[in-house]
Amino acid sequence: MSTTDSAADRAPASAPGLSPVGPLGPPVAAGVGEARGTGDTATPREYVLTLSCADRLGIVHAVSGFLAEHSCNIVDSQQFSDRQGGCFFMRVHVQAESPEVTLDDLQVGFAPVGAEFGMDWQVRDLAVRQRLLVLVSKQDHCLNDLLYRCRVGAIPADIAAVVSNHPDAGPMVESVGLPFHHLPVTPETKREQEERILDLVTEHQVDLVVLARYMQVLSHELCEKLVGRAINIHHSFLPSFAGAKPYHQAYERGVKLIGATAHYVTEVLDEGPIIEQEVARVDHSLTPAKLAAVGRDLESLALARAVTWHLEHRVILNDGRTVVFR
Numbered sequence: 001m002s003t004t005d006s007a008a009d010r011a012p013a014s015a016p017g018l019s020p021v022g023p024l025g026p027p028v029a030a031g032v033g034e035a036r037g038t039g040d041t042a043t044p045r046e047y048v049l050t051l052s053c054a055d056r057l058g059i060v061h062a063v064s065g066f067l068a069e070h071s072c073n074i075v076d077s078q079q080f081s082d083r084q085g086g087c088f089f090m091r092v093h094v095q096a097e098s099p100e101v102t103l104d105d106l107q108v109g110f111a112p113v114g115a116e117f118g119m120d121w122q123v124r125d126l127a128v129r130q131r132l133l134v135l136v137s138k139q140d141h142c143l144n145d146l147l148y149r150c151r152v153g154a155i156p157a158d159i160a161a162v163v164s165n166h167p168d169a170g171p172m173v174e175s176v177g178l179p180f181h182h183l184p185v186t187p188e189t190k191r192e193q194e195e196r197i198l199d200l201v202t203e204h205q206v207d208l209v210v211l212a213r214y215m216q217v218l219s220h221e222l223c224e225k226l227v228g229r230a231i232n233i234h235h236s237f238l239p240s241f242a243g244a245k246p247y248h249q250a251y252e253r254g255v256k257l258i259g260a261t262a263h264y265v266t267e268v269l270d271e272g273p274i275i276e277q278e279v280a281r282v283d284h285s286l287t288p289a290k291l292a293a294v295g296r297d298l299e300s301l302a303l304a305r306a307v308t309w310h311l312e313h314r315v316i317l318n319d320g321r322t323v324v325f326r
Contacts, residue, residue: 262305
């Protein structure tokens with residue numbers, strides 16, 4: 001299976017057993033990807049090929065041979081063989097030696113290789129800047145961190161807009177010149193509110209939805225449309241202390257480690273495939289408020305890493321888990 005590098009149809013390659021990621025809205029018009037790139041034709045184009053398939057002899061040879069034939073120099077290559085599941089995963093970062101080598105050339109040319117090995121695969125152009133839609137509720141520390149990292153280039157993407165079910169984050173977002181959409185949600189309006197979120201995904205040509213402490217459970221329908229394209233930060237070290245006030249729960253149990261977990265969104269609350277976890281050692285001297293302060297830093301860091309790795313095409317789904325090439 002191959003996919004194009006449009007804003008409406010990109011996601012991590014799926015391992016066998018996972019449904020392929022479908023487009024969010026109508027296809028993007030031709031030329032949009034180039035318009036969102038660097039526009040610098042003098043700089044050699046760089047691409048990333050990711051793939052997963054049943055493990056067998058000859059995969060690496062076939063991939064490297066194809067890239068050499070298409071004048072692509074391998075800058076970095078990582079692979080993993082899941083011996084228990086029998087699956088093979090690979091990420092190859094290449095630089096085109098000729099400006100005539102295009103994304104279409106690589107996608108069309110690699111199709112027979114992918115078919116021969118039964119691969120789920122994708123080729124992406126690293127010059128295409130991806131776009132984020134950030135969802136947030138009242139706590140804005142993760143949002144603030146994402147805004148800063150995107151502004152200084154630490155996260156290779158642009159935040160297209162911010163959505164919140166509360167007005168609190170509005171002044172922060174508008175102060176940096178980004179659209180802010182206050183979309184209140186109640187049990188009666190939840191369907192309409194989520195439809196509006198999907199409309200914004202299409203309108204802003206969004207590649208990834210980030211739940212930056214968005215304290216709402218997404219519906220089954222929305223999760224299906226965002227599969228592999230939405231990342232959430234959970235304010236505890238999964239699966240411990242799920243639900244409300246995790247740091248109070250941690251305090252009551254006298255824990256010595258607290259943490260945060262970034263994962264892909266599924267309809268099962270806080271149980272999606274884990275991308276990154278961050279922990280800190282604590283002791284008896286910390287109050288619930290101080291634990292929460294430490295937790296805010298952990299949440300921001302874990303979420304930023306997960307978003308960055310996804311955008312750099314380092315994450316490949318492996319059933320209910322992930323393969324993350326650092």
